[in-house]
């Protein structure tokens with residue numbers, strides 16, 4: 001199955017099918033703009049990824065894959081390499097070795113940060129970054145317009161399309177009553193939800209969330225868990241988090257949780273399985 005995504009696909013936009021696609025990787029065919037090949041089920045595939053900082057291996061032969069539509073929680077002690085992994089996926093850090101693929105054919109290790117964002121990988125950092133002096137709805141509209149290369153030529157369509165999309169995302173975020181408030185006046189939890197909404201405006205295929213509930217109240221934490229659960233099926237997600245209540249609300253009984261330690265996967269399975277894993281108890285969760 002292939003999934004259509006809005007790609008700019010024009011000269012000079014940083015996306016190069018020759019280097020992104022199959023001819024460069026030996027996978028047999030080129031990636032056409034607008035498609036992510038998830039025919040083997042995986043939206044993200046990392047194999048033996050290593051990143052060294054002055055000889056220290058922040059990632060040490062890290063291998064993992066995420067299925068299309070999956071919501072994967074990643075946990076692990078400080079310094080396990082979770083942020084470095086996200087840096088590699090988003091093109092912020094180049095791996096010294098290993099494979100990093102979006103779908104079957106898009107070699108992320110060969111693309112720069114803006115190109116990776118544009119082909120559908122959205123990233124949410126820990127701190128919310130919203131346009132505080134603009135109303136909530138305008139933050140969403142601006143996020144859509146930020147994808148300027150593609151939209152500029154579709155200006156007439158943009159207004160209708162943007163309005164529909166803003167309304168849809170506001171409803172999804174449960175921020176309709178706040179639509180006309182300044183983003184700077186929102187609570188911390190609402191700002192975090194708004195920023196996720198800004199990423200959704202760009203229709204990501206894969207959303208990476210780095211410790212999204214840090215600093216949130218319990219209620220805000222559960223509201224965010226509900227939002228991410230509502231997003232299931234619309235995009236694949238990887239959530240790095242230390243808050244185990246939040247992880248439990250996302251993973252449920254059957255969801256897969258990956259535990260990282262020392263730059264690699266220490267354990268992987270249901271939350272109950274990793275919680276009872278001796279190595280995980282030893283290195284992270286404690287008794």
Ligand SMILES: Nc1ncnc2c1ncn2[C@@H]1O[C@H](COP(=O)(O)OP(=O)(O)OP(=O)(O)O)[C@@H](O)[C@H]1O
Pocket residue numbers: 053057058076077078079080081082083084085
């Ligand atoms: N730019 C860098 N230069 C040197 N060392 C780095 C750099 N970035 C990360 N590291 C080191 O790599 C290791 C992994 O860091 P990383 O931030 O990826 O871990 P983490 O699992 O995200 O931790 P936390 O849960 O605290 O956010 C750490 O020991 C960190 O000090």
